[in-house]
Amino acid sequence: MKKKVLTVDDSRTIRNMLLVTLNNAGFETIQAEDGVEGLEVLENANPDVIVTDINMPRLDGFGFIEGVRRNEKYRAIPILVLTTESDAEKKNRARQAGATGWIVKPFDPTKLIDAIERVTA
Amino acid sequence: MDMNEIKEIFFQECEEQLAELESGLLKLNDGDRDPETVNAVFRAVHSIKGGAGAFGLDDLVSFAHVFETTLDCVRSNKLEPTQDVLKVMLKSADVLADLTNAARDGGSVDESRSRTLIRELEALAHGEAPAAAEAPAPKPVAAAPAPVVEKPPVNDEGFQPIPFSFGDFDDEPAGHYVPTVQIDFKPKKDLYAKGNEAVLLLRDVSRLGEMSVYCDMDALPPLDKMNPEEAYFSWKLSVTTEKGEDGVRSVFEFAEWDCDLDIRTIEEDVVGETADEEEPPMQPVPFDLSMLDEGASSAAGEEQAAENPAAAAVAAAETASKVAQVASRAAENAKAAAASAAQASQAAAAGQTIRVDLDRVDRLINLVGELVINQAMLSQSVVENDNNGTSSINMGLEELQQLTREIQDSVMAIRAQPVKPVFQRMARTVREIADITGKSVRLITEGENTEVDKTVIDKLAEPLTHMIRNAVDHGLEMPEKREALGKNPEGTVRLTAKHRSGRIIIELADDGAGINREKVRQKAIDNDLIAADANLSDEEIDNLIFHAGFSTADKVSDLSGRGVGMDVVKRSIQALGGRISISSKPGQGSVFTMSLPLTLAVLDGMVVTVAGQTLVVPLTAIVETLQPEASAIHSFGASQRLISIRNSFCPLVDVGRILNFRGTQANPVDGVALLVESEGGGQRALMVDAIQGQRQVVIKSLEANYTHVPGIAAATILGDGRVALILDVDAVVAASRGQSLRQDISLAATG
Numbered sequence: 001m002k003k004k005v006l007t008v009d010d011s012r013t014i015r016n017m018l019l020v021t022l023n024n025a026g027f028e029t030i031q032a033e034d035g036v037e038g039l040e041v042l043e044n045a046n047p048d049v050i051v052t053d054i055n056m057p058r059l060d061g062f063g064f065i066e067g068v069r070r071n072e073k074y075r076a077i078p079i080l081v082l083t084t085e086s087d088a089e090k091k092n093r094a095r096q097a098g099a100t101g102w103i104v105k106p107f108d109p110t111k112l113i114d115a116i117e118r119v120t121a
Numbered sequence: 122m123d124m125n126e127i128k129e130i131f132f133q134e135c136e137e138q139l140a141e142l143e144s145g146l147l148k149l150n151d152g153d154r155d156p157e158t159v160n161a162v163f164r165a166v167h168s169i170k171g172g173a174g175a176f177g178l179d180d181l182v183s184f185a186h187v188f189e190t191t192l193d194c195v196r197s198n199k200l201e202p203t204q205d206v207l208k209v210m211l212k213s214a215d216v217l218a219d220l221t222n223a224a225r226d227g228g229s230v231d232e233s234r235s236r237t238l239i240r241e242l243e244a245l246a247h248g249e250a251p252a253a254a255e256a257p258a259p260k261p262v263a264a265a266p267a268p269v270v271e272k273p274p275v276n277d278e279g280f281q282p283i284p285f286s287f288g289d290f291d292d293e294p295a296g297h298y299v300p301t302v303q304i305d306f307k308p309k310k311d312l313y314a315k316g317n318e319a320v321l322l323l324r325d326v327s328r329l330g331e332m333s334v335y336c337d338m339d340a341l342p343p344l345d346k347m348n349p350e351e352a353y354f355s356w357k358l359s360v361t362t363e364k365g366e367d368g369v370r371s372v373f374e375f376a377e378w379d380c381d382l383d384i385r386t387i388e389e390d391v392v393g394e395t396a397d398e399e400e401p402p403m404q405p406v407p408f409d410l411s412m413l414d415e416g417a418s419s420a421a422g423e424e425q426a427a428e429n430p431a432a433a434a435v436a437a438a439e440t441a442s443k444v445a446q447v448a449s450r451a452a453e454n455a456k457a458a459a460a461s462a463a464q465a466s467q468a469a470a471a472g473q474t475i476r477v478d479l480d481r482v483d484r485l486i487n488l489v490g491e492l493v494i495n496q497a498m499l500s501q502s503v504v505e506n507d508n509n510g511t512s513s514i515n516m517g518l519e520e521l522q523q524l525t526r527e528i529q530d531s532v533m534a535i536r537a538q539p540v541k542p543v544f545q546r547m548a549r550t551v552r553e554i555a556d557i558t559g560k561s562v563r564l565i566t567e568g569e570n571t572e573v574d575k576t577v578i579d580k581l582a583e584p585l586t587h588m589i590r591n592a593v594d595h596g597l598e599m600p601e602k603r604e605a606l607g608k609n610p611e612g613t614v615r616l617t618a619k620h621r622s623g624r625i626i627i628e629l630a631d632d633g634a635g636i637n638r639e640k641v642r643q644k645a646i647d648n649d650l651i652a653a654d655a656n657l658s659d660e661e662i663d664n665l666i667f668h669a670g671f672s673t674a675d676k677v678s679d680l681s682g683r684g685v686g687m688d689v690v691k692r693s694i695q696a697l698g699g700r701i702s703i704s705s706k707p708g709q710g711s712v713f714t715m716s717l718p719l720t721l722a723v724l725d726g727m728v729v730t731v732a733g734q735t736l737v738v739p740l741t742a743i744v745e746t747l748q749p750e751a752s753a754i755h756s757f758g759a760s761q762r763l764i765s766i767r768n769s770f771c772p773l774v775d776v777g778r779i780l781n782f783r784g785t786q787a788n789p790v791d792g793v794a795l796l797v798e799s800e801g802g803g804q805r806a807l808m809v810d811a812i813q814g815q816r817q818v819v820i821k822s823l824e825a826n827y828t829h830v831p832g833i834a835a836a837t838i839l840g841d842g843r844v845a846l847i848l849d850v851d852a853v854v855a856a857s858r859g860q861s862l863r864q865d866i867s868l869a870a871t872g
Contacts, residue, residue: 010164013131013172020127055164069314078316100316101375106174118325119316119375 002028003120006047008038008064009082010056014105018051021109027116035059039067042074049120050079051103051112054094062097069098078119082107131172135221138165142214143545150207159202163192169217178224181217184235188213191242200245209241215549299330300365305383307355312379314350323356325372330362355381479575482536486722489525489532490819493723496525497816497840526817533720537572540618540627543582544569547616550586554593561600561611562593571618573625574720580697581627581717584690588629588713589614591687596633596711606708608632624699624741625719630712636705638662663703663711667691695851697721698739698834700798716741726818726847727795728839729809732782735845736809737818737837742850744796744804746812749773749789760786764794764806771796774857775808776848780832797850805854816840820847832856 007018022029032038034056054061078100145162170185194200335357555562597612617628699717726737762773794806818837834849
C-alpha cells in the first residue's frame with residue numbers, strides 16, 4: 001500500500017516541489033497551507049508521516065506539531081520538520097514541540113525520501 | 122508538473138511575497154509594532170530564500186539570507202525598527218525585487234548597490250544587536266550555499282532509491298578492516314512520544330552492516346502494572362560497518378536526545394573478550410525485517426531466521442513491544458473517535474480562494490460578451506415578429522436580459538482587482554527619485570483596495586510612475602527651500618483611488634510649488650503653442666503642460682526628461698478611455714485627477730445616427746444633449762459655427778463631416794447636439810442627426826480585427842446584428858481643431 005504523506009507549507013513553490021518529489025517516489029500526498037489547515041486536514045487524512053514547514057501564517061510549525069501531539073488519535077505520527085535553518089536552536093525548539101526529525105532545505109529528493117523512510121515502517 | 126512550471130509558480134509567489142514584504146515594511150515605517158507584521162515580513166523573505174535555494178539561485182539566496190538575518194534581529198527584539206533601519210530595509214526589498222526579476226528574466230543587478238546594502242544589513246545585525254554572537258552570523262556574499270549549485274534531480278526519473286541488501290557484506294574482500302561499533306541504546310518514553318520508533322532505528326542500524334542485537338527486557342513489569350506510554354526495553358547492539366561510528370550516529374540523529382545512547386568502536390580482536398566478560402551473551406543475529414520491508418528482502422529475512430534460532434528471541438521481544446503499542450493505540454482510538462467526529466465538520470471551512478489562469482477568465486468574459494449581444498439580438502427579433510403584443514415570451518426575455526446583465530457584472534467582478542499592487546510599486550518609485558533628487562518625500566496612499574478591471578490596472582502603472590516622478594522632480598521643492606517657505610521640509614505626495622459614478626477616480630496630489638504659470642505661458646509662446654497676446658484662463662495655462670513637447674524644467678533631468686512629457690501620460694490615460702485634468706494652486710501644489718472606466722470590456726453608450734450610419738458615443742464623455750434652435754447658431758469665419766448655450770459659446774462640430782460621411786455640413790437645426798467634455802476641459806457640441814437610444818455595448822477591438830481608423834475607438838455589435846462604430850470623442854474634437862491650437866484658444870478666448 002502507498003504511504004500517505006501530509007505536507008504543510010505556506011509556500012506554493014515548496015508545496016509543488018514536495019508534491020512532485022513525493023509522487024515520483026510513489027507516495028500519496030495530501031497538502032495543507034498552514035498549521036491551522038494542517039490540523040483540519042489531518043482529521044480525515046490519516047497520514048503515515050507529516051512533513052511541515054516552521055515559518056507559516058496563522059499557526060506556525062511549532063504550534064502545529066504541538067497540536068498533532070495533543071491529538072489522541074494522531075499523536076504517534078512521525079513528523080519531519082522542513083527547515084532552512086540548520087542551527088541547533090531551531091531544531092531544538094522543533095524537537096521540544098515534538099518533531100520526530102528534520103530535513104534541511106533546500107532538500108534534494110534523496111534526502112527527503114531518505115528521511116521519510118527512516119521514520120516510517 | 123515539471124521543474125519549469127514550479128519555477129514559474131515560484132516567481133509568481135515571489136511577486137506576492139515582495140508585495141507583502143513592502144506593505145509590511147511600510148506598516149512598520151508608520152509605527153505599526155504588531156509582532157504579526159514583523160513575522161509576515163520575515164516570512165516573505167524566508168519563503169523567497171527557501172524557493173530560491175531549491176532552484177539554485179545563489180545570488181537571491183545569499184542576499185535573502187543576510188536580509189532575513191537582520192529581520193530576525195527585529196523579530197526577536199534585538200534590533201529596534203527605527204526609520205533609519207527601515208530605510209535600509211525598504212531599499213533591500215527593492216534590491217530583492219531586482220534580484221528576483223534578474224533571476225527570472227536574465228539581466229543583471231546593480232552589484233555595488235546590493236553589496237552596499239549587504240554591508241549595511243550586516244552592520245545592523247551586528248552593531249545594534251548586543252546578543253549578535255548567539256544569532257547566526259550572516260554569511261558573506263561569496264559564501265553562498267554551495268550545495269545548491271547542483272540541481273537536484275527532481276524530474277520523473279530523478280529519484281534514486283537507496284539500495285540495500287544483506288548480501289553486500291558477505292562479499293567484503295578478506296583482510297579489509299571493517300570497524301565494529303557497539304551501541305547501548307535505551308529509549309526514553311519521549312522518543313516514542315515524538316513519533317520515533319526503536320524498531321525502525323534497529324532496522325536502520327542493521328542496514329549499515331552485520332548486526333547482532335540483544336534486548337534487555339528485565340524492566341518490563343507484569344501486564345497489569347504496565348504503563349503503555351512508558352519505555353521498558355533497552356538494547357545492546359553491535360554492528361560491523363564501513364561507515365563506522367559516524368554512520369551509526371547519523372542513524373540516531375533524530376533520537377539521540379530522547380534516549381541513553383553510548384556508541385563506541387571496539388577493536389576487532391577485543392570483540393569476543395568484551396562480549397564474554399562484561400556484556401550479556403551476544404551472538405550475531407540477522408535482524409528480521411520482514412514486517413518492515415516488502416518483497417525480496419522479506420523472503421531473505423525469513424530464510425535466515427529459520428536457520429538461526431536466536432532470531433526467535435529477537436522476534437519475541439519485538440512482538441512484546443508491538444503488543445504494548447497496539448494495546449495503547451486501541452485505547453487511544455476509542456477516545457479519539459468522538460473527538461474526530463466533532464472536528465470533521467470544521468475541516469470543510471478551509472479554502473476561501475482559488476487561483477485561475479487569466480486566459481480562462483478572459484475567455485469567459487468574451488463569451489459573456491457574445492451572450493449579451495446574442496440576447497439583444499434575440500429580444501429584437503422577438504419584438505419584430507411578435508404581433509400579439511405581450512406574451513410569456515416577452516416576460517421570459519426580460520428575465521433573460523436581467524440575468525445576462527447580472528452574469529456580466531459577476532464575471533467582470535472576477536477580473537476586478539484592487540489597485541494596491543500598483544500603488545505599492547509607486548512607493549518604490551518615490552523612494553528612488555527622492556534619493557536621486559535629494560528631496561525628502563512621504564507618499565500617502567488612500568483607497569488602495571478600490572477595485573478596477575485587471576486590464577486597466579496593468580496599463581495604469583506606467584503613466585502613474587511618470588506622474589509621480591514629475592510630481593517629486595518638478596513639483597516638490599528642495600528641503601531647504603521648503604523650510605524657508607515655512608513648509609514641512611518633507612514633501613508629501615498623496616495618491617488616492619475611489620469609485621465615482623461607475624468610474625474609478627485616481628488623484629495624485631503634491632504639496633509642492635504648484636504650476637508656475639508665467640513660466641508655462643512663456644514656454645508655450647516660445648514653442649509656438651499659443652499667440653504671444655493670447656488671453657488664457659489659469660485653467661487653460663495649466664492644461665498646456667499636456668501638450669506634446671512641453672517641458673518646464675530648465676534642464677532636462679535624468680528622471681522625468683527623456684523627451685517624454687505629460688502628453689504621453691495623457692495619451693495613455695485616454696487610450697484607457699479615461700480623462701486627466703489638473704488643478705494647481707501656486708505655492709500649495711498641484712492635483713492631477715484621472716477618471717478611468719472600471720472595465721475595458723463593456724461601455725455605456727448613446728446610440729446615434731449620423732448620415733445614415735449608426736454610431737455609439739461613450740456616455741461618459743457626454744455632458745448634456747440639446748436640440749439647437751436656429752437663433753443659437755452663429756457662423757464664424759469661413760466654415761466654423763458656434764452654438765450659444767446659456768450665455769457662452771461653444772464650437773459646433775459636425776461628426777458626419779469630420780468622419781467624411783458627407784461632403785457638406787448638415788443643418789444644425791435638423792439634428793441633435795451632444796455637448797461633450799474634451800481635452801483641456803473645454804466643451805464642444807457634436808452634431809449628430811438623431812439619437813436612437815442608450816445601451817450597454819460590448820467593446821470589440823478594431824485594431825485586433827481590422828486596423829486603426831482615425832476618429833473611431835472601437836466597434837460593437839448591436840441587437841439587430843449590425844456592426845456599429847464607437848466614436849473616439851477626443852480624436853474627433855482634435856480633428857475639428859485641425860491641429861491648430863492657436864486658433865482654437867483664441868476662439869475660446871472670444872467666447
